[in-house]
Amino acid sequence: GAVVSQHPSRVICKSGTSVKIECRSLDFQATTMFWYRQFPKQSLMLMATSNEGSKATYEQGVEKDKFLINHASLTLSTLTVTSAHPEDSSFYICSARGGLARSGSSYEQYFGPGTRLTVT
């Protein structure tokens, strides 16, 4: 199956700093990428959807100036948490959707392993 990677897997940063999380589709072109946030014992909350080369669409209640999303190529999307605060500590998961190069399945949504962000 398709592979989506995230980097870093875990990051600790100080309050007020910014941190960037990368999401890559390794063997397919992701026309659409999604960013989710997962709180402990809670479901995945969709933060935003991005299409390659265009601005991200943010869900209601998500601050677009705080969570900057860039989908610069068909294999890379980045989420930058600006001026991070302890309440931003969470598990961030990306997923990617697009046609597969080798498989007969297309437009399936594949998830990355997640990034644990801790803001101190």
Place this chain on the structure above:
Amino acid sequence: GDSVTQMEGPVTLSEEAFLTINCTYTATGYPSLFWYVQYPGEGLQLLLKATKADDKGSNKGFEATYRKETTSFHLEKGSVQVSDSAVYFCALKSGGSYIPTFGRGTSLIVHP
């Protein structure tokens, strides 16, 4: 709006025990239903799906049947293994949306 309700975990079982994780949903129209699994340190993987009423999805010994009359999609496995320990998410996609709505996830712990 659409919503998915799962039983709270953790569910703790001994190896070879029977597993049921309950899932019920609320949606407009006729959604497609999914179970995803998240193993420790990994991303979510699609486990099985069903796209219409009475369909049964199955994979790796897991099964779930789309029950429209009870709006349910319970996950079952006859004999669990330690390697099945993971978090299981029930989800739905409604109408033409390609963005799933997830339940809260149910943690399964299987002891030897």
